Amino acid sequence: MARTLRQHDARTGLLLLTPTLVIVLAVVLVPLAWSVLIAFQRVRLIDVGRTGLFDKLTLDNFVRVFASDALWNSLRTTVLYTAGSTFLAIALGLVAALALRRPFPGRAFVRAAMLIPYVAPVVAVTFVWRVLLNPEFGLVNSWGRRLFGWDDPIAFLSQARGEITLFGLDVPVPTALLTVIAFEGWRYFPFAFLFLLARLSALPGDQEEAATVDGATPTQRFRHIVLPQLMPVIAVLVVLRTIWTFNEFDDVFLLTGGAAGTEVVSVRVYELLTVQRNVGAAAAQSVLLAVVLVVLLGAYLWLLRRREGAGS
């Protein structure tokens, strides 16, 4: 009786999961495999109707993609953008979570308000940022000139290189890229904040109390007791944010269109696909993007495991 129930359950389980598996297979796995195939074929959007599934395979797309400087530039931009955005979002999220750790009047409201950048439609928030940063009638530039005495308006989203004067030295800065990174930090810190706050509220208090009794100061308690317990969550956040930022398309495309030194790989893929209409090259580039991502993550996980192994 028990055996038949278990067998029955196994069948029911697979049956209940079938619709999900079908849709994942049809809309994710098969297209994915096909994408790899396309990357090795000569396909242009015009003759998409005529290309068969097993057209002649070729390495032309990869040769073309590897030979272009644009690829290496966009890869470098993507790595900088990913590292900067991931770090900024998690750092801001951590500060916000620590500031909201202890209850105070209105905390529930503040907590909910801080999540709005993350849930609001990306098209709407990028549009507001573009208007606020506009050199002619944007709020930021007019306040900057009035309050900080800027001489010229700063074209935050269309200037590839700007110069700021630090201690009498002119330091070149990639203005647009930094602006996009700042946007990412603003939009995604709530995600890190949410997870870190959840972990913080679940921390057992006894260790910290004991440390307080022993005379540890707040920064010492944070450094030696709280932070180590947050590290697993931070590690997960680093992985998730890296994956998502590495492939981010919407934010960059909507803010700068990939201009002014912000052409990340996903925006380049989009351009190859819709502007140059070279499906094969676009697929080759996107496959490359996925491979780089897998390698980076693999390296990260390997490092993490080695460090844990050394620690125990």
Next chain:
Amino acid sequence: MSRDRVERAVFAVLRPVVVGCFLIATLLPFYAMLMLSLRPIEDLLRRPDSLLVDLSRLTLTTYADVLRPVADGGQGFLGLLGNSALVATASVLVALVIAVPGAYAVSRLEFFGRRHVSALFLAVYLFPGIVLAIPLFVLLTKMQLRGSLVGLVLVYLAQTVPVAIYMLKNYFETIPVSVEEAGLVDGLSRVGVIRRISLPLAMPSVVATGIFVFMIAWNEFLFALLFLVERRDSWTVSLGLAQLSGSIEVPTTVLMAGSVVITVPVVVLFFLTERLLSQGLTSGAEKG
């Protein structure tokens, strides 16, 4: 003064300052959005640095302009809102119908490959959309389905069902097995148990998951751009706003009204279910 006292004093001051800064930084853009949507464009050009509304110049014509159909000289956002609502609602309903049984199976039933399935879903959830965009774009072009909302719903399902299963699974696992076994003993089938016992108990989580799916579908941009861009009457609101904000013919204030219109539904839904959503998403984090 000891280091401890200094630090405590510094943090006592710093904490409210930090909270204040974060509040301003997160809310100011949305406040600006609202204020800019209520002013005539001439007023914006004359006083670009003001975020205060001159009450005598307050206007709602921007909203009328953005919502009116294109044929009447507006931007047709009412129709686009309809498209978005249709796509998002269809995605929610179908995603739940697929994900609820799936999540139950993953959380409760022992079957071959159960562990691998969870890993597969995680991988799918994390997988780059842009890589999938190419074959799907080509496929829909071939099938001449570009411009159809059905194709879009299919893509949204693939993107949301795995995460929906993850959220629901965590909740199903908190329901005591004994309750379900009592149902089985009383002669209910598995499907009967799900319908009569588990689903009603999991209702809060189902609602939260549904709203999460709705927000993803409502906010999505890349696939809407790839699939619908040539057919203005099928645009979703997100796509509409993005397309129009590139042109100089539409006044900024009118498009700001459009931004408010597409932001308000998501933010309202979010505030209604904030607790549930946060719990659903972070339930893994508390365990460490």
